[in-house]
Amino acid sequence: MRSNRGAGPVSTGDEVHMKRDTKIRIFSLFIALAVVIPAVQAALTVDAGSNHTVLAGEPVTILAACSDTEIFDATNLSASVDWSTGRTEAEIVQDDEQNGTVRATHTYLAAGTYTVTVEVANNATGVVVCDTLNVTVAPQTANVKVAPKVLNQKSNGVMTVFVGIAEWLGFAGADRTNVTASDPTEFRIGNATPEKVNFCMKDGGTLILKYRRQDLDLAAGDGNLTVTGGAVTENGTVSVAGTGAVSVINPGNGKEAKFGNGDGHARAPLVKEKAKNQKEFPEEQQRSNGKANGRAP
Incomplete structure (x- = not known):
């Protein structure tokens, strides 16, 4: 008789089927988990x-x-x-x-x-x-006009900027009776703030801001300047900004000297611009000039 002593255990047919069924069940469980898990996760x-x-x-x-x-x-x-x-x-x-x-x-x-x-x-x-x-x-758009429109960098004079606040009243839900300037002295052209501020009620309201030309950091050849500030509405202070046309010159340097007379002042263009602006803004200019000279407008 052949002896099995020393040999390993011999698997019967039932044991083989049992192991096979166990593997199938485990594999089926993995498949089921792979299908079920994504379904319970949120798809929001x-x-x-x-x-x-x-x-x-x-x-x-x-x-x-x-x-x-x-x-x-x-x-x-x-x-x-x-x-x-x-x-x-x-x-x-x-x-x-x-x-x-x-x-x-x-x-x-x-x-x-x-x-x-x-x-x-x-x-x-x-x-x-x-x-x-x-x-x-x-920012909301402000209507900006500059006088004079020729800015002489060597001049010690004052440049006047007219800011029409009526443009601030155009956005939805604004209360036209309560819109004012938050603080006109904080209106800026770059880092420059106005030395003097007047207010005219003509055409819905106009701020008259006077800046020292020496404070305006504009390069020769610049074609405009931007004024930024704020308007107070029933909801709070709203940002506003506007751009005005200006011609920046530096008399005494090459061809640009034709704008002046050599003493640092471009008199002819400035006089012409002043007359033009007085024609365009007669009431604002007279009111501004009157206050500047200590007279009632």
């Missing part, structure tokens, strides 16, 4: 949308697309928007079984670029999703 998404550009003081509305591969249930969702200047709650409107829209509105008063974050949370599962966009806020 939000798309904040494209970037926006608005004027200061005007509302901007965000319409973010929200979707879910499961049945969209707005009652289990909540949304908020971080505007970079504060956070507000947002409305969620269900569009169909799997999609909805997150809606929120905000008003920026100061010019600049802001990052906006839209956040949606599923209160049942605890899943939170976010997306961002940028909002660029431009």
Whole structure:
């Protein structure tokens, strides 16, 4: 008789089938987990949308697309928007079984670029999703006119800038009776602020700002200057800006000397510009000249 002493255990047919069935069950379990796990994970998404550009003081509305591969249930969702200047709650409107829209509105008063974050949370599962966009806020446009339009860099005189505040009243929701200048002495041309400020109510209101020419850092050949400031509305101080045409000269250097007479003053062009501006702005100029000379306008 053949002896099995010293040899390993011999597997029977039942043991082989048992091991095979065990492997099949484990493999089937892995497949089942691979199918089931993604199904229980949240498929909530939000798309904040494209970037926006608005004027200061005007509302901007965000319409973010929200979707879910499961049945969209707005009652289990909540949304908020971080505007970079504060956070507000947002409305969620269900569009169909799997999609909805997150809606929120905000008003920026100061010019600049802001990052906006839209956040949606599923209160049942605890899943939170976010997306961002940028909002660029431009200042309200001010109507700016300069007198004289020829700026002599070697002159110690004063340049007058007329800023029409009526343009600030054009944005939506503004109260025309309550809009004023926040602080006219803070109106700037570069780093220069006006030495003197007058106000004329003609044509809805005009600020008369006087700057020392030596304070204006403009290069010869520049064709315009930009004035920035703020207007006070019922919502707060709104950024405003305007550009006025000006001719910057530096008499005594080559061909540019023809603008002056060699003593640092471009008299002929300035006299011509003064006469022209008195014709264009008779009331503002007379009021300004009267106050400058100590006389009542």
